[in-house]
Structures are given as structure tokens and as C-alpha cells.
Amino acid sequence: MKKTMSAVIARRDRRVAGPGRSSWILFAALAMVLALAPMVLNQFNIGLLAKFLCYSMVAIGLGLLWGRGGVLSLGQGVFFGLGGYIMAMHMQLADASANGGSGVPEFMSLYGNGHVPGWWLPFRSGVVTLIAIPVVPMLVAWALGAAVFKRRVKGAYFSILSQALVAAFALLLIGAQTSTGGSNGLSDFTGFFGYVLNDPVNQRSLYYLVLIVVLVMLLATGLLMYSRFGEVLLAVRDTEERVRFLGYDPASIKTAAFVYAALLASIGGALFVPVAGIISPSDIGVTPSIIFLLGVALGGRSTFLGPVLGSLIVSIAQNSLSSAFPSFWSYLEGALFIVVIALLPGGVATLVPSIRRWRRRVSGAPGARGGSRASQTDAVPEASAGELVSR
Amino acid sequence: GSQVSTASGGSASASVKSCVDTSGSKIKIGFINSLSGTMAISEKTVRDSLDMAADEINKSGGVLGKQLDVQAADGASDPNTFAQKADQLIRQNCVAAVFGGWTSASRKAMKPVFEKDNSLLYYPVQYEGMESSPNIYYTGAAPNQQIVPALDWMKSKGFKKLFLVGSDYVFPRTANKIIQAYAKANGMTVVDEQYVPLGGTDFTTIVNKLKDSGADAVFNTLNGDSNVAFFRQFASMGFNSTTMPTISVSIAEQEIPGVGLDNLKGQYTAWDYYQTLDTEQNKKFVSDFKARYGQDRVTSDPMEAAYVSLYLWKAAVEKANSFDVDKVKANSDGISFDAPEGKVTVDGENHHVYKTPRIGQVNSAGLIDTIWQTPSPLKPDPYLKDYDWAKGLS
Amino acid sequence: MLTVEGLVAGYGRTRVLHGISMSVPDAGIVAVLGHNGAGKTTLMKTIMGLLRAQQGSIRWNDEEISRLAPNERVKRGIAYVPQGQQSFGQLTALENMELVAGSDRSRAELIDEMMDRYPDLRRYSSRRAELLSGGQRQQLAIARALLTRPRLLILDEPGEGIQPSVVADIRRTMLDLAATGIQVLLVEQQIDFAVSHCTQYVVVASGRIVDRGEGGANSVGQVRQVLTI
Amino acid sequence: MTKIAAMEEGQDLAVRVKGLTVAFGAFHAIDDVDLEVGGNHLHFLIGPNGAGKTTLIDAITGLVPYTGTISVGGRALARMTVQDIARFGVGRTFQTATVFERQTVVQNLDIALRGGRHWASLLTLRREVPERIEEILEIIGLAGHADELAGVLSHGQKQWLEIGMVLAANARVILLDEPVAGMTLDEREATGELLRRICPDRVVMVVEHDMDFMRRFADAVTVMSRGQVLVEGSVEQIQANQQVQDTYLGVAEAV
Amino acid sequence: MDVVVGQLLAGLSVGSVLLLAAVGMSLTFGQMGIINMAHGEFIMIGAYTVYMVQQFVSVAALSYVIAIPCAFLLAAAVGVLLEQGVLQFMYRRPLDTLLVTFGVSLILQQAARDIFGAPAVAINIPEFLSGHVSLLGAAIPVSRILIIVLAMVLVLLVSWLLKATQVGRRMRAVTVNRELAEVSGIPTRRTDRLTFALGSGLAGIAGVAITLIGSTTPTLGSNYIVYAFLVVVAGGLSSIWGAVIAAVALGIVQSAIAFGTTQSIATWVSFLLVVLFLQWRPQGIFSLKTRSLA
Numbered sequence A: 001m002k003k004t005m006s007a008v009i010a011r012r013d014r015r016v017a018g019p020g021r022s023s024w025i026l027f028a029a030l031a032m033v034l035a036l037a038p039m040v041l042n043q044f045n046i047g048l049l050a051k052f053l054c055y056s057m058v059a060i061g062l063g064l065l066w067g068r069g070g071v072l073s074l075g076q077g078v079f080f081g082l083g084g085y086i087m088a089m090h091m092q093l094a095d096a097s098a099n100g101g102s103g104v105p106e107f108m109s110l111y112g113n114g115h116v117p118g119w120w121l122p123f124r125s126g127v128v129t130l131i132a133i134p135v136v137p138m139l140v141a142w143a144l145g146a147a148v149f150k151r152r153v154k155g156a157y158f159s160i161l162s163q164a165l166v167a168a169f170a171l172l173l174i175g176a177q178t179s180t181g182g183s184n185g186l187s188d189f190t191g192f193f194g195y196v197l198n199d200p201v202n203q204r205s206l207y208y209l210v211l212i213v214v215l216v217m218l219l220a221t222g223l224l225m226y227s228r229f230g231e232v233l234l235a236v237r238d239t240e241e242r243v244r245f246l247g248y249d250p251a252s253i254k255t256a257a258f259v260y261a262a263l264l265a266s267i268g269g270a271l272f273v274p275v276a277g278i279i280s281p282s283d284i285g286v287t288p289s290i291i292f293l294l295g296v297a298l299g300g301r302s303t304f305l306g307p308v309l310g311s312l313i314v315s316i317a318q319n320s321l322s323s324a325f326p327s328f329w330s331y332l333e334g335a336l337f338i339v340v341i342a343l344l345p346g347g348v349a350t351l352v353p354s355i356r357r358w359r360r361r362v363s364g365a366p367g368a369r370g371g372s373r374a375s376q377t378d379a380v381p382e383a384s385a386g387e388l389v390s391r
Numbered sequence B: 001g002s003q004v005s006t007a008s009g010g011s012a013s014a015s016v017k018s019c020v021d022t023s024g025s026k027i028k029i030g031f032i033n034s035l036s037g038t039m040a041i042s043e044k045t046v047r048d049s050l051d052m053a054a055d056e057i058n059k060s061g062g063v064l065g066k067q068l069d070v071q072a073a074d075g076a077s078d079p080n081t082f083a084q085k086a087d088q089l090i091r092q093n094c095v096a097a098v099f100g101g102w103t104s105a106s107r108k109a110m111k112p113v114f115e116k117d118n119s120l121l122y123y124p125v126q127y128e129g130m131e132s133s134p135n136i137y138y139t140g141a142a143p144n145q146q147i148v149p150a151l152d153w154m155k156s157k158g159f160k161k162l163f164l165v166g167s168d169y170v171f172p173r174t175a176n177k178i179i180q181a182y183a184k185a186n187g188m189t190v191v192d193e194q195y196v197p198l199g200g201t202d203f204t205t206i207v208n209k210l211k212d213s214g215a216d217a218v219f220n221t222l223n224g225d226s227n228v229a230f231f232r233q234f235a236s237m238g239f240n241s242t243t244m245p246t247i248s249v250s251i252a253e254q255e256i257p258g259v260g261l262d263n264l265k266g267q268y269t270a271w272d273y274y275q276t277l278d279t280e281q282n283k284k285f286v287s288d289f290k291a292r293y294g295q296d297r298v299t300s301d302p303m304e305a306a307y308v309s310l311y312l313w314k315a316a317v318e319k320a321n322s323f324d325v326d327k328v329k330a331n332s333d334g335i336s337f338d339a340p341e342g343k344v345t346v347d348g349e350n351h352h353v354y355k356t357p358r359i360g361q362v363n364s365a366g367l368i369d370t371i372w373q374t375p376s377p378l379k380p381d382p383y384l385k386d387y388d389w390a391k392g393l394s
Numbered sequence C: 001m002l003t004v005e006g007l008v009a010g011y012g013r014t015r016v017l018h019g020i021s022m023s024v025p026d027a028g029i030v031a032v033l034g035h036n037g038a039g040k041t042t043l044m045k046t047i048m049g050l051l052r053a054q055q056g057s058i059r060w061n062d063e064e065i066s067r068l069a070p071n072e073r074v075k076r077g078i079a080y081v082p083q084g085q086q087s088f089g090q091l092t093a094l095e096n097m098e099l100v101a102g103s104d105r106s107r108a109e110l111i112d113e114m115m116d117r118y119p120d121l122r123r124y125s126s127r128r129a130e131l132l133s134g135g136q137r138q139q140l141a142i143a144r145a146l147l148t149r150p151r152l153l154i155l156d157e158p159g160e161g162i163q164p165s166v167v168a169d170i171r172r173t174m175l176d177l178a179a180t181g182i183q184v185l186l187v188e189q190q191i192d193f194a195v196s197h198c199t200q201y202v203v204v205a206s207g208r209i210v211d212r213g214e215g216g217a218n219s220v221g222q223v224r225q226v227l228t229i
Numbered sequence D: 001m002t003k004i005a006a007m008e009e010g011q012d013l014a015v016r017v018k019g020l021t022v023a024f025g026a027f028h029a030i031d032d033v034d035l036e037v038g039g040n041h042l043h044f045l046i047g048p049n050g051a052g053k054t055t056l057i058d059a060i061t062g063l064v065p066y067t068g069t070i071s072v073g074g075r076a077l078a079r080m081t082v083q084d085i086a087r088f089g090v091g092r093t094f095q096t097a098t099v100f101e102r103q104t105v106v107q108n109l110d111i112a113l114r115g116g117r118h119w120a121s122l123l124t125l126r127r128e129v130p131e132r133i134e135e136i137l138e139i140i141g142l143a144g145h146a147d148e149l150a151g152v153l154s155h156g157q158k159q160w161l162e163i164g165m166v167l168a169a170n171a172r173v174i175l176l177d178e179p180v181a182g183m184t185l186d187e188r189e190a191t192g193e194l195l196r197r198i199c200p201d202r203v204v205m206v207v208e209h210d211m212d213f214m215r216r217f218a219d220a221v222t223v224m225s226r227g228q229v230l231v232e233g234s235v236e237q238i239q240a241n242q243q244v245q246d247t248y249l250g251v252a253e254a255v
Numbered sequence E: 001m002d003v004v005v006g007q008l009l010a011g012l013s014v015g016s017v018l019l020l021a022a023v024g025m026s027l028t029f030g031q032m033g034i035i036n037m038a039h040g041e042f043i044m045i046g047a048y049t050v051y052m053v054q055q056f057v058s059v060a061a062l063s064y065v066i067a068i069p070c071a072f073l074l075a076a077a078v079g080v081l082l083e084q085g086v087l088q089f090m091y092r093r094p095l096d097t098l099l100v101t102f103g104v105s106l107i108l109q110q111a112a113r114d115i116f117g118a119p120a121v122a123i124n125i126p127e128f129l130s131g132h133v134s135l136l137g138a139a140i141p142v143s144r145i146l147i148i149v150l151a152m153v154l155v156l157l158v159s160w161l162l163k164a165t166q167v168g169r170r171m172r173a174v175t176v177n178r179e180l181a182e183v184s185g186i187p188t189r190r191t192d193r194l195t196f197a198l199g200s201g202l203a204g205i206a207g208v209a210i211t212l213i214g215s216t217t218p219t220l221g222s223n224y225i226v227y228a229f230l231v232v233v234a235g236g237l238s239s240i241w242g243a244v245i246a247a248v249a250l251g252i253v254q255s256a257i258a259f260g261t262t263q264s265i266a267t268w269v270s271f272l273l274v275v276l277f278l279q280w281r282p283q284g285i286f287s288l289k290t291r292s293l294a
């Protein structure tokens, strides 16, 4: 078959992996809006936005793990919690020993025997804390992932296991009241690595810290997603056993994605603590772990920016609607799950290409069937290549 | 930004400017209760009585001539949400004071917020004590107004061997620490101490243990739903109020039908208020409440404490002639109110209130009769400072 | 009599069939030939109702069936052996057969008959279908189709993956059936066999019928020619 | 991750199977089989349905546990995982083609190309279609479908893609399970030529039921039946064998 | 000795409650592959059915007799609604049903809260069920015995249905290969609906039984959901007997740990045990080997 040179180039062009130009524009716009937000928002809302961004970090990781890898983890709360509690322990110890204090957090003397348990002690050191926040959850995720995925526990089995784990984790935290604060969690922090948390300037800096972390995470995740790793991950999602015969270990691939998602969740949890001023078992239990997924699904689970946008939308909606109409919010939240997952499995992000397609069809432009970009087609996660009718 | 200096790190509060708007004919206050999630069961009733109090006050001319403009928030049974919404009420909605909270977790979460924003929280539920914040008024019972009197009463009845059962969270654990200390000093023994996870419904093992423990009474700090399962299992193993008296500190009137009157009849409770109290104020409170929300509704201790909290704040504001937080605080000491439970008085030192502890017994109508009470309101003592046996506790 | 007219169908937005018209007469075998990806399987799926006919009609004994659910079409006497040795993996071979056969006595006899025809099915009747070899599964699939007592049997490359002696057997079965008045619609790659034994053939290319004619050994050359172009 | 050095060019590749038994409970799908498949020619494995051909491939590629020994190029494969065997250079296709349906043909090939490479290479972006993939696309005749999702390919096209993936993975031992099932005559022809082209310097074993195809392309044939090797030899020898005719070819073929 | 017997019986009764919660799930999850997070809410519907029936029938024993079929029908009806409304479009992506049904569970819980109020409702328990009997020196409540019996009856019923009836075979076939089932003449839609309705209905019956031991609140079912899933998963999807073994083992282990330590630790440890167990047997107690790669 003969082709003109330009046709060959055009074809090659389409076969290059990576997010499209519109994604980058959207990314830049998002970064811009978030960077400028403090100009228009008051201090309270800046804090709120920072908190929502912390949640969205979990969502970014889930986008890769679930959207690309098909691993539906209902247990991200474990990692969010690990990061959060490690940070909180450090901050408690730092607060307790600031100003010549006893070095023992107040709740320990209230509920316990007034001694700091041995496993808290390393976290007196800020350096150890900063190392532990990524390392501990990654190790946990690695151990878990290696064990579980190697034994080919997958699909619903994995989801249910992860859910049980997060339930067990929350129970453990609640039960170990004297060393974890129990259901009260850890709260009442004054300083964050030497800075007064309560200071408006510091709060703004904290917001920018969170924002930068989110943007870096987005970039890293975007690259991972469109890298060969992303493609293999997709292959593992669709036909796990097949990739084995090509020399990959699907367990390692999935574990890598799981560890990565755990890392992001943990950092999210760690930053959540200074931002929200509290971490407690109810931030990491079964329900919050599932709610993390709602944003991801809403925005588009396998898209570049969908998880962040979706999770921000959900957080904002929850915040603004739940107070005014508590029961209405429950209905709406439930309905969102149903509508988004059932009718819009690709999330709102997939509406964009289909609207564009529709517009093109209406205007009768030629080549409306063209653009079979990989990134577009696989944005629809589960819709089978052959959509069969079923009545 | 400012760094933590060797001086006080936490005193930033003094510099916080309040945004409360006192210029108009209305003054904003905030209610924060869980209307969703697991705690909604209990906290909704508190919201109801708060709403009633606000309406009453508005009908009788408001506070300092200003109508109360209630800003409502849902804590969603989640400490972190409580903290966030409290912050929102104070800084965004600019309320003059906030009323609500139930679990210790929600209070602990809100405490730093009120301290940093220098605002006021009125917390209406009995709790484990060991706390007093300059920005919180605790209108429920301190441990010495509920747990300790219950123990005194049990001692007077000759119960010597106690079996402790509770939900696994802060209040029961701390309450049981107090009980252990009390028992040690008063010649009683605690034969076993058992916990179930919050919401747990499996009591087969615990009741088996109870059967073999030789206990002569149970001190019950179980929360909410778990009581149903506990008392069902309890009853089906042949226990009742005569064979195994049980004193509960978290079962109020509204929980009785759900737990099952058959299971509870004759059992004991410890609170400061019961719907059956025979005071003028209470009769009015109960009948107003029923008129407003329905004849089948009941009133309970936390509801009453919440209702009272709004009036205590009103009195303090009027005494201070200002909504300013610092002025209200300065004028709170000694403020008193003729509450449905009798006279309550604010202790300006520890921010709790003088209340009258009462032991009740569940009657066949599903209400609780007072069978014992202290002769006069008791001074609150959240840290149990005045009790020698409690020295090691805090 | 099955009549297909102006059939258009495809997957999602991709059209595969672009207006197919053909019919299967009341007796005999109609062979469908064509290259890989020509749309043969797609045509069969559309006739069975697994794919919706976007345009055109499918008439079966004077009834329009293009809107019926697949199981309704089976009820009306059409049976289908899909490509690729499909079976209900978790069920045993016997259960696979009972599933479609129902439970009355005559059906039990029918099952027995099938197991006579394919002895492996008797030998492995209690083995789960997914553990059977490919060829065994294909035999099972044909047995299942026959158990519904069809009047039209659609076979999508039935010999694929089957050992030659069994292929011969399947072919014999098919010719027998055709002889007893069951209509057969056969997708086949073995041109020699298909064309020489069918009553009519059609050649599909890119979703269109490019050639059709009477079957018989004489036509083989003609079809070969069409297919090599 | 243990590093498995892939086989090298020019190395002795022969697959040697000794005393192989694969049991599923009491049932022996393969029963004490000895077999040697050498390089540089097309080796056909035929036999009745259920003879154990697929199971043999499963055993070689590490999918089912077995007793006995299997070695490739002198290296025993027992105790190696599926992925290690694949990295070692043993590739296979499946009786029902399994490709990554929701990725494009190019992506499928690229994934195969990367298998077993250093993990860091996974972190790179695919900036263009690698030369090798362009080549393979031409070889397997799917150049025109490069950007299509593999799921929309027809049955036969998928089988070609699978062969392409094995080539991309640079497998030295290629085990094909019924590669031409469902292909037309000329497509079979093309596939046969393709296999001829790839077989130098490789071991290619083909399981097939298409006797015409076998006759045309086989250099050596092994016949299995009921889990055992019935006969081995050239096409002529096989066809002349009475046992093979009885259990496998049947009357139709004899005609 | 009687402590051991007592704890064994306790374990058995805990296990039977878990089993009861899981029976229906072994159909909807085990057979159909739908991960129904709203299963707990179907249990809740069953429990509230008792309450509703008692509004009209004051004799407690009679009310329970009436409530069982009513609960079955009501839960099954809601199940059909769910299946028809959403799930039927999702058989191709089973993992997603988990999230959709989570949404449904939020809605059902809130609806219960709006209809019946948040506090637990009062349920009258028949006189004869509130006692206990002595068995080998240990006491066991009559209600628990009833639950054990009920669980066993339902299990037998379901396993008979699946194995021995045409309907059961169809139920299994449809999940294995939907398209093939359709072209084999099986009315797949009807079969789906029936299976799901049955699974939901069984949850309703479980709800009726659970009113005997715990409180009837909107969140009643969510207490059991995590456990029920674990039971089905540990048992292996393909067999209801796996679920039986898993439930009883879990119950006994939990009671044993609870006796030595506390209920919280027992809950915690039993979660971990299941995770470890799946390490050893990833596909559950009764697993099927498969040759397919998918």
C-alpha cells in the first residue's frame, strides 16, 4: 500500500502517547485558578480549599490505580490515615515539648498513664517524620500488594479485602485509645515545623505548599499514565494473565500502582493534618474511603485531570449542600454514585469528546470518524469495544 | 509568617478580631448537631429543643432586643466536619455563639477552633470530664454530677461487685477509669471490664462472662444501638432488674422504646433530668415540647441541657450588656436559671454548671422515675479535684 | 424460510454490515464464505439478535424477528453455534446439555442420543465445561444447539479447532440434518467442502455480498476466484 | 525481580521434554511424554481433541504444574514462573486469541516489545512507533490497522496480532496453538509463509487440526493421543500410520 | 468445659447471623457477580417490615410469621427495582456495581431515616423467643437457636435450588456467559431479575431474624455488610457451602478471641485472619480451577 509522506507523519503523530493539547491547557488553567484563588477567597475558604486539595491527592492516586489499573481499592483511608497520624504524632510531640512543656501530649495523661509509648518516640524528629510519611505507607502497600496480588487476589476480592482492612485499621485506632486518641483522634495543634499554624500568613503559605504538591502529583501521574507503564497497567487491567506470557509480572505492575497511590494518599493525609487541624478514625473509615472514589468517578477515572476536578466538585458540593439540606445531600450523594457510575462510567470528562463529536456531526465536517486516539478511546473505561444490545 | 517563639504559642487568640455584626435588629447564633450519620439519632433531638428555645426567646423579645438568627450546621457525626463547620459558623457566618456537639470526639475537635477564633461553644451533654476550656461552657453533667453519684448510690444499696460494659471509645473508657478508682477506695470490686466496638451488636460472649462473673450489678456505658443487643441478650439469658440490676448512663427516655421496655423495666439510670420531674418549669417545658413536636415525643437530659444552655447564654449576654465574647465570659460566673431540672448556676471558674444528680428507674410507661437525688445542686468538678481517691486520675 | 433484507449492523459507531440481503430456503444448506473480518460472524450475530439490526429486516417464516430477543428467536426454532467453542464453563458438560434441554423424558433421550453421537461428552459428562479441550467444547456446543430441536441451525465455523475425524462427523451430522429438512446456515472457510455440499452460497466481503450462486462442485472454482481477488 | 537472561542468538534452542506427566486429580492429561523439538524448522503437533496438546504448551510455558523435566536450550524450566519463562524467550499464542482488546494494535505490540526489559524503560513515553514494530506490522499484515483497537479486529486478525506480539517479544521458542483456525485458504497460505519466514534461528511448534496446512508446511510432526505420543516423523510417515488414521484422521481424510 | 461449649455455641450463633446476612449475597455476588453494597439495606428493609407488620398485628409471634413472607416480598421488590433500574446495564462491569449500590444504600438509609425516624423503633419479641435453653451445661438463647435453624434451612433451600433445578442451572449459566445463554434460548433478563429478587428477598428474611438480637435502625444493615462480604469471599464464590464453613469458623474464632480478650480485638483479629486466609487460599474455601485467562 502506498501512502504519501505526510500521511505517514500524520499517522505517526496520532500514535504518540501523551495527554492531548487540550489537557495541558486545562491543566494550566486549573493551576492558574488555584494559584490566584487566595486573592479572592477569605482566610476560612482558603483553608477549606486546601483541605479539599488534600482529599484530591488521594483521588489522583486512585485515578491511576483504579482508572488505569482497574484495581478498585476501598482502603485508601489506611494510607491517608497513616500519613495523617504520622504527621499528627509529630505535631503533638512538638507542641507538647514546645514552651518547656512536659513532652507528653495532653490526651496521654488524660486517658493513659502519662508516658509516651515507645513507637511514638521516633516521630519527635521532624526528619524521621518526613521520611516516614512516604516510606511507611509505601512499605505497607508494598507488603500488602505483593502478598495479595502475587496470590492473584483480584477484582471484587481485592476490593472487599481492602474494605475489611480499612475497617480493621479504624477499629485498631479507636481501640488503642491511650496511644492514638481513640475515636477523638488527634487534634489541637499549634505549630507546624516551627511555624504557628494560626497565623494568616502561614496559612496562606500552607495553602501554596498544598497546591504545589498537588500540581507536582498531577504532572507525575500524567506522565506515568501515558508512559509505557500506563499502557502495561491498562493491559493488566484488561487481561491480567495474558501479560504474564509477555514476560511481565502483573503482580509487580499492580503493586507498583498500589504503592504509588498509597504514597499520594499518605502525603494527602499528612498535609491534611496541619490544614484541618485534626485527624480521627472517622476521616479514614469505610465510608470516607468510598467517598474518595466518587470524585474520581465523577471527573473521569482514567483521565488526566478528571480525578482532581471531580474530587474538588464533590467536596465543594458536600460542603455547601450538607448543612442546608442534610437529608437532601444524602439523597444527592447516593444519586451521584448511581448516575455517574451507571450512566457516565467515563465521568463528565467523557462528555467533552462526545459533545465535540456531536457538534462535528451536526456541522457535517469530514473525518468525523477520525480521531481514534488511544487517549480518547480508553477514557471510556469499561464500555466494551463492541457495544452489544441488551434489552 | 510568625514562628513559634519561646513565648506563648497559643495566645494568638487574643488578636483574633470577631466579625459578629451587632448593628442590626438580629443577632446570629449557630447550632451545630449531627443531622446525618450515626449520631443523628441522638443529636436531632437536641436540635429540636434548641430550636424551641430560640423561638421562645425570640417570642419574648430576643436577646438585648435583638432577634436570634439561627445558622444551622450539620456535623455529620464526623469530628473533622464539626471542626470545619464550627470554624465556618464563626468566621464565615459570624455568629456570636455556637450551641451543640455531642460526642467527645466532636467536642475535642471543636475546642481548638473556638480557642483560636475566640468564640463561645455551649456543649449540652454529660461527658467524661478532665477538661475545661475558656471558650466552652459545659451544661451537661461533669463526672462528679453523674458517675460519682451513681456509684455513691450503688454503694449505699450494698452493691459490691461491679461488671463494667461499655462501647469502645473515650467516654466509657474514662468513666470506667473513674469507677475503678472509686471502687478501690470504697471497698467495691470491679469483676470485669468489657468493651464492644461502637455499634457492635454481638453480646453473646460478654453476657456469658457476666453470667460467670459473680457480679451483683452492671455499670453500663454502652452507646446507642448497642444497648438493644445487650439488653436482649441479657434478658434472654434470664437476667432482669432484680437478678442483675444495671445502671446506665447513656440511656435516656427516647432510647427506651427502641431498647425495648420489657428489657429495661425496673433498671436504673443516672442523669440530672428526667421527663417526669415535678417542677413548674419542667411541666411547661414538656408540654411546650409536645405541643411543638408531637404528643409521642419525649424529653431527655441532653435536650434539657441544650435548652438551658441557650438561656444561660442569654442571661450572660444581658448581664454583660454585650455580645462580645470576652465580656460574656467575664459576666458568666454565677449566672443562674430556673431550669426544668431545677436551678442551674454557671461556675465561672471551670465553665461547668451546678446541677442536681438523680438516679432514676424505668417505669412501666417507658419513662424514668426519680428514686434518689442529692438534696441540692452539686458544684461541678470536672477534674474530680475534691475527691481524694481520684488523685491519680488526671 | 429465513429472509434477510438490506441488513445494516455494526458495533457501536463502526458499521460492519452494509446492506446484506439473502435468504435460506426451506431445505438445504446455505454457505457463507469470506475472508477474515469480512463480517460473517457479525451477520450471524445480527440474525440471532446479539447485535441490533440498524436497518433492514429479518423475516423468519413470515414473521419479522429483528426486534425479538435472542431467546425468543431460539424459541421459534433457530439455533446457533457461535464461533470459538463457547460453553458454560462453570457447569458440567451434562448440565450444559440439561440447561437447554429442559427436563421431560423425551429430552433425556435426546441427550442420550447426543452422547452417543459424541462419546467424549458421555465420558466427561461430569467434568466442568471449561476444563474440556477445545474440540470437546465444540462438540458440546453443537449438541446444545441440537437439543433445542431447531428448524434452522446456524453454524459459525463449526470445524474450527476440531480433529479431522470429528470434523467429518460434524459434516455428516450436518448433511443428515439438512436431509431431514432442517435448514442450515453455515459459515465455513473450507471452500471445497462448503461449496460442493451447499445448495446455495454467498460470498461476503467488507460487509457486502459480492457473489452468490448455486452450490455444487462446479462452483468451487468460481468462488476460489472471487475470494483471491 | 530475578533477572532471567534471555536466550542468545545461535544458541542451541531445542525444547526437550522428558517423562512429562500432567495430572488433574486422577486424570492424566499428559502421561509420561518424551519429546524433542529442534530449531530451524516447523514442527507440528497434532492429535485428537483432548489429546493434551494445549496442556503440553501450558506445561512448557509454566501454566500448569507437572512432573518430569522440560528444558529449553539446556535450561530446566521447572520452578520458573510464567513471566520468567516468557522473559527467557518462550512465547506462545492461545487457542482462542487473547489480545489487549481495548488498546490499539501498536500498543499491543509495544507492550510485547517491552516485556522483560528493565523496569525503567517502562517509565518512558512512546514518542513514535518503534522501527521494529513497523516491521512487524508489515510482516503480520496489519499495517493498515495499526491504530485500531485490537478488540475490533476479526478473529483471524487477532491471531496474526498474537503472532506479531510473540515476534515483538523476540521469543526464540514460539508455541502456536491453532494459528490458522478460521482462516481462508489464502490467509492460511500467508500465515504459513509467515511462519516459514520466522522459523530460522527459532523453534516453532504449531498445534493444528488443518491437515492441508500441515501437509504443506510441516517439516516434522508429532502425533499425540490420550496424553501420550503416538508417533513422530515426517508428514508422509504420519499419514501412512494406521493408528493415526484410526484415532485422528478418520475416514474423511483417508478419502 | 461448659465455658468451651458455651463459647462454641456462642460462636455458632454469631456465625449463623453472619451466614444469614450472607446467604442472599451468595446469590447476588456469588452467582451474578454483583457486589451489592445495598445488601445491608435490604436486611434493614426486612427488619422494618417487622415493625410495620406490628403496627397492625399486635400478637408478636403472629406478626413474625406474617413478617417473613412480607419482608421477602418487599425486599425482593426493591431488589427488582434496583436490578431493572440500574444493574441490568452493568453486567459487563461488575466492579462498578459496588459503587452504584453504595449510592443506593445511602439513599435507602436516608429514606428509612426520613420515614421511620433515626432512633431505633420498638419491636415486640414473642414471649417464647426471649428465654434460653440449656445445652450441655451452657445456656443458649432460644432466638439464637431459631436463627441457626433458619440459616440452615435457607442454605439448604438455596443449594438445592442451584444444583437441582432448571431455574438454578439457568441462574448459573447466565452469569458464566451471558451472550451464549441468550442464544441458547435462556431468557436471560427474566433469570437475572429472578436471581436478584431471590437474593434480595433472602436478605429481607435475614432482616426479620436480626430484629431478634439487635436494634432496628436505619444503619442496621451496614453493621453486617463488611462481614457478609468476607464470609462470601472466604467461602469461595462458587459454593454456598463455603460460605457456611466460613461463617461458622469466623463466628467461633471471633467468640474464642473475644473470650480471651475483648470484642474490639476479636473483631480486629478476625478481619486479619480472613486476609491471611485468603493468602493461603486466594479463591476461598471452595474454589474452582479454571483454564481461562480472563
Ligand SMILES: Nc1ncnc2c1ncn2[C@@H]1O[C@H](COP(=O)(O)OP(=O)(O)OP(=O)(O)O)[C@@H](O)[C@H]1O
Pocket: A385, A386, A387, C011, C014, C016, C034, C035, C036, C037, C038, C039, C040, C041, C042, C043, C083, D151, D152, D153, D154, D155, D156, D157, D182, D183
Ligand atoms: N466487538 C467488535 N467491536 C467492534 N468491531 C468489531 C467487533 N467484532 C468485529 N468487529 C469488526 O467487524 C469486522 C467483521 O468481523 P467478523 O467477526 O464479523 O468477521 P468474520 O467474517 O466472522 O471473520 P473471521 O473469519 O475471522 O471470523 C471486523 O473487521 C472487525 O473489525
Ligand SMILES: Nc1ncnc2c1ncn2[C@@H]1O[C@H](COP(=O)(O)OP(=O)(O)OP(=O)(O)O)[C@@H](O)[C@H]1O
Pocket: C127, C131, C132, C133, C134, C135, C136, C161, D024, D027, D029, D047, D048, D049, D050, D051, D052, D053, D054, D055, D056, D095, E289, E290, E291
Ligand atoms: N484443569 C483441568 N482439569 C481437568 N481436566 C483438564 C484440565 N485441563 C485440561 N483437562 C483435560 O485434559 C485433556 C487435554 O486437554 P487439552 O486442552 O490439552 O487438549 P488438546 O489436545 O489441546 O485438544 P484440542 O485439540 O481439542 O484443543 C482434556 O480431556 C481436558 O478435558
Ligand SMILES: [Mg+2]
Pocket: C040, C041, C042, C083, C156, D155
Ligand atoms: Mg467469524
Ligand SMILES: [Mg+2]
Pocket: C133, C134, D053, D054, D055, D095, D177
Ligand atoms: Mg487445544
